Amino acid sequence: MRTPEESGMIMVADRYRIHPDQPLPALDAPGGVRAFNATDERGSPKSLFAIVCRRDIAPRSDVLTQYARFTRLPLVTPLRWAVVYWPPEKARRLVIILNQPGGERILPAPDAKIDAWREDRVVRLVMNPLMPVFKELGGRNLTHRAIRADNLFFSDATRDSVVLGECFSLPAGMAQPSIYEPIDSAMAMAEGRGYGSPADDYYAFGVLVLVLLCGGNPVPDLNEYELVEAKISKGSYAALVGETRLSLPMVEVLRGLLCDDPEERWRHDDLQLWLNGRHLSPKQALLPPKAARLFPFEEVEYNNASALSYAMGRNWPAALQVIKSPELERWIRRSLSDDRRAAAVGAATQAVIGVGGGAPGLEDRLLSRVLIALDPSAPLRYKQVAVRLQGFSAAFGVNYHNEDRRQSFAEIILNKLPQMWIEAQAQLRVDIVAFVRAFDLVGMHVTKPRIGYGLERALYALNGNWPCQSPLLTADYVSDIGDLLPALERVAQQGRSERPPMDWHIGGFISARMKMTPDRGFNELAVDDQPEIHNLGIVRVLAEVQESVGPERVPHLAAWCADLLKPATDKFRNRTRREQMGEMLQKLAAQGNLTALVALVDNPQRQAADEEGFRRARAEFAALAEQMNWLRNGGLTKPQVVRAGAREAATVVSGVAAAVSVLLITLNAVL
Amino acid sequence: MAKAAAKGKAPSGKAKAKRKKGKTGGPPRWMKIFALVLLFPFAAVLLPTTLLFFVMMAPTWVAYITDRSREKQLAITVGMLNFAGALPAIIGLWARGQNHQTAMDMIGDVFVWVVAYGAAFAGWLIFAFMPTVVGSYYRMTTDNRIKGLVKQQKALIAEWGHAVADGIGQAASMVDDAEEDDDSEAEKEDEDVTEAELVQPRAAR
Numbered sequence: 034m035r036t037p038e039e040s041g042m043i044m045v046a047d048r049y050r051i052h053p054d055q056p057l058p059a060l061d062a063p064g065g066v067r068a069f070n071a072t073d074e075r076g077s078p079k080s081l082f083a084i085v086c087r088r089d090i091a092p093r094s095d096v097l098t099q100y101a102r103f104t105r106l107p108l109v110t111p112l113r114w115a116v117v118y119w120p121p122e123k124a125r126r127l128v129i130i131l132n133q134p135g136g137e138r139i140l141p142a143p144d145a146k147i148d149a150w151r152e153d154r155v156v157r158l159v160m161n162p163l164m165p166v167f168k169e170l171g172g173r174n175l176t177h178r179a180i181r182a183d184n185l186f187f188s189d190a191t192r193d194s195v196v197l198g199e200c201f202s203l204p205a206g207m208a209q210p211s212i213y214e215p216i217d218s219a220m221a222m223a224e225g226r227g228y229g230s231p232a233d234d235y236y237a238f239g240v241l242v243l244v245l246l247c248g249g250n251p252v253p254d255l256n257e258y259e260l261v262e263a264k265i266s267k268g269s270y271a272a273l274v275g276e277t278r279l280s281l282p283m284v285e286v287l288r289g290l291l292c293d294d295p296e297e298r299w300r301h302d303d304l305q306l307w308l309n310g311r312h313l314s315p316k317q318a319l320l321p322p323k324a325a326r327l328f329p330f331e332e333v334e335y336n337n338a339s340a341l342s343y344a345m346g347r348n349w350p351a352a353l354q355v356i357k358s359p360e361l362e363r364w365i366r367r368s369l370s371d372d373r374r375a376a377a378v379g380a381a382t383q384a385v386i387g388v389g390g391g392a393p394g395l396e397d398r399l400l401s402r403v404l405i406a407l408d409p410s411a412p413l414r415y416k417q418v419a420v421r422l423q424g425f426s427a428a429f430g431v432n433y434h435n436e437d438r439r440q441s442f443a444e445i446i447l448n449k450l451p452q453m454w455i456e457a458q459a460q461l462r463v464d465i466v467a468f469v470r471a472f473d474l475v476g477m478h479v480t481k482p483r484i485g486y487g488l489e490r491a492l493y494a495l496n497g498n499w500p501c502q503s504p505l506l507t508a509d510y511v512s513d514i515g516d517l518l519p520a521l522e523r524v525a526q527q528g529r530s531e532r533p534p535m536d537w538h539i540g541g542f543i544s545a546r547m548k549m550t551p552d553r554g555f556n557e558l559a560v561d562d563q564p565e566i567h568n569l570g571i572v573r574v575l576a577e578v579q580e581s582v583g584p585e586r587v588p589h590l591a592a593w594c595a596d597l598l599k600p601a602t603d604k605f606r607n608r609t610r611r612e613q614m615g616e617m618l619q620k621l622a623a624q625g626n627l628t629a630l631v632a633l634v635d636n637p638q639r640q641a642a643d644e645e646g647f648r649r650a651r652a653e654f655a656a657l658a659e660q661m662n663w664l665r666n667g668g669l670t671k672p673q674v675v676r677a678g679a680r681e682a683a684t685v686v687s688g689v690a691a692a693v694s695v696l697l698i699t700l701n702a703v704l
Numbered sequence: 705m706a707k708a709a710a711k712g713k714a715p716s717g718k719a720k721a722k723r724k725k726g727k728t729g730g731p732p733r734w735m736k737i738f739a740l741v742l743l744f745p746f747a748a749v750l751l752p753t754t755l756l757f758f759v760m761m762a763p764t765w766v767a768y769i770t771d772r773s774r775e776k777q778l779a780i781t782v783g784m785l786n787f788a789g790a791l792p793a794i795i796g797l798w799a800r801g802q803n804h805q806t807a808m809d810m811i812g813d814v815f816v817w818v819v820a821y822g823a824a825f826a827g828w829l830i831f832a833f834m835p836t837v838v839g840s841y842y843r844m845t846t847d848n849r850i851k852g853l854v855k856q857q858k859a860l861i862a863e864w865g866h867a868v869a870d871g872i873g874q875a876a877s878m879v880d881d882a883e884e885d886d887d888s889e890a891e892k893e894d895e896d897v898t899e900a901e902l903v904q905p906r907a908a909r
Contacts, residue, residue: 608863650864651872654857658872661853669842678842679835680777686834687827691784694823695791702795 136187149248204427227423239290289315342407377406426495485555489541525589586625752807760790763824789823
């Protein structure tokens with residue numbers, strides 16, 4: 034019987050069928066995540082669709098289970114998800130089956146223009162219906178991070194209700210335009226925004242309301258940099274609303290939702306009260322203190338530290354020049370009258386001046402510290418990297434294949450910049466403090482340049498659901514340790530065993546995902562100049578994975594590993610033993626048990642017996658050689674030896690002849 | 705210097721060994737004298753036999769005197785066959801009543817001389833040609849044993865690899881060219897055996 038994959042059908046959970054020949058471009062997610070039509074083979078009338086996730090960017094699979102429960106909310110909820118063979122890419126990919134929204138996107142594209150919605154329509158169609166969503170998400174401390182007008186759909190053709198689009202296909206906040214993000218998140222690179230907090234969703238909700246009221250981007254003339262700079266200098270509400278004419282109640286709710294202080298930002302209860310007709314007066318976040326004197330940087334003059342910090346973070350080479358003079362510290366101390374911040378900046382700039390600009394790595398680190406001191410709430414910035422601490426891991430993963438950025442992330446970890454950022458925070462949140470230990474551990478791993486450690490381990494340790502990026506597994510999607518050996522088994526089955534089933538990514542993936550790191554195997558892997566030890570390490574690590582998470586039988590992979598163990602068996606000196614072990618390896622490989630392979634080769638008794646046998650053989654060989662030397666040196670043929678032997682022989686022959694003669698003579702005489 | 709020292713040491717070592725052997729090898733002198741004293745009455749009583757015996761065993765006495773080796777194997781070899789050759793004459797003497805006249809007749813009989821001395825000569829021949837026979841036998845044995853040893857070494861190398869011969873270079877090379885060496889070895893051993901054929905007392909060399 035043919036499996037669905039073999040028959041060309043793509044089935045998820047034996048129920049949902051995906052049709053790769055029926056793409057749904059209207060439902061494609063940002064970042065190249067494509068949508069396809071899907072049907073329920075059990076006959077459910079609901080329209081479904083499937084999104085096919087990318088291998089190089091992990092989706093938010095950690096929240097799928099929780100979102101799957103929100104079936105009654107106006108949300109595009111996931112029904113099932115699985116890794117399936119995806120024929121268009123000839124590879125296995127994670128696909129998520131979702132309920133298809135009945136209507137089109139409210140805003141076809143982020144920069145599209147539509148007819149401005151009336152306030153009552155926004156309240157009736159969007160604000161009121163989405164309140165339960167916020168309540169449920171807030172109750173579970175979940176964040177959506179994809180609340181935006183182009184991710185909002187009409188739920189049917191009547192256009193009388195809406196449904197919020199999916200938020201799983203990319204890391205949290207990655208698909209959000211900067212306008213939808215609060216200041217600190219907007220300052221970060223898109224992939225480095227992190228899952229954030231519910232306050233971020235309320236902010237995005239406020240922007241969504243404003244976009245609908247404006248019929249599109251309310252500030253289309255501002256580029257991303259100008260927009261963030263405006264948010265910093267004027268405050269989000271002032272920057273986004275500007276001259277837009279709004280009713281007083283709408284002003285009230287937008288002031289509450291776009292408040293730049295997340296603690297003061299409106300949440301579910303405030304919104305609910307507002308929707309019930311209560312009038313609240315939201316507190317406005319204080320703007321950053323303005324300096325008495327402007328600070329020039331790259332032909333622009335800045336009047337506050339946050340904006341200057343943002344500008345310096347975006348222009349790293351110029352900022353490096355700035356911190357080489359004491360001017361910045363002086364400006365903070367005199368114009369901003371902030372001695373604490375000036376001292377922090379001064380410590381860093383003095384250090385730079387002290388090194389005389391001779392150590393670029395040190396300068397970069399110090400500039401990062403200066404930027405933290407200038408604006409502690411801003412994202413962590415280092416060279417071309419700007420991330421919120423929560424988004425560090427996802428940004429690291431997304432940029433892993435960019436060599437420059439990967440190096441920057443490595444330097445951030447090694448220079449302990451996340452820990453410095455945390456130390457600089459005025460208010461320490463519990464979730465942020467937990468990062469200290471995580472980054473300490475990761476920093477420790479990064480300093481060990483060998484398989485099972487290094488940046489690869491950091492990648493998978495920081496990203497719990499990131500798929501393994503091994504070149505060996507390009508045709509597979511392995512985000513769970515339990516999927517690793519089956520994936521390698523498929524590789525072995527395809528006969529692609531020209532390279533060993535272990536590399537830096539697989540090693541890092543295993544060490545990050547296993548509860549107990551198989552250190553012995555990784556130590557053996559580090560001995561790469563001795564294939565018998567190195568290869569044994571490979572098999573040992575894989576065997577430990579099999580012991581830990583299965584599966585019980587991986588015959589093709591075991592055969593692959595048996596070949597790898599040949600150098601180890603070749604180290605046995607006895608030919609017969611080697612041949613026997615080769616045969617036993619093949620037999621054990623057929624059973625698919627990697628642990629048995631390791632036990633066969635790594636057997637101290639067998640090794641000791643082999644060594645002892647060899648020692649005896651050498652002794653025997655030496656004895657034979659000695660005996661031969663003796664013979665060749667005339668041991669038997671020396672004149673004196675021959676003479677002695679001849680004398681004895683002559684005596685014996687003579688004695689025998691005489692005895693016979695005497696006997697015959699005597700008998701003759703007697704008879 | 706070292707050679708000289710070695711040469712100087714060697715005789716003293718041999719002498720020591722000789723002294724040691726003299727003390728422990730063979731019957732003591734007093735026992736030999738005691739045996740002669742004991743045999744003397746018998747020789748006196750059996751005088752015709754003794755006379756005939758001494759005359760017919762003359763080659764043995766000569767062999768005993770000329771063989772200066774400790775074991776006197778030449779004397780034994782010649783003596784045993786000489787005795788077998790003299791025995792018919794002694795039996796004939798006894799058969800005729802064992803008197804002086806008969807003993808003298810026997811001594812005068814050429815046939816008796818030919819038999820006794822011919823047997824002694826056979827003993828001499830055996831002793832003279834035995835080194836050639838034994839040398840050939842030993843050479844053949846050496847060849848066979850070397851081949852056997854080479855075979856065993858090859859089996860060890862096949863089972864354990866060439867590492868088993870590491871550090872035993874001389875032997876290993878011998879394994880490789882053992883067969884080639886056999887011929888030259890045989891020639892060398894021919895010389896050895898030829899030399900061995902010379903039957904000379906050790907002390908005379």
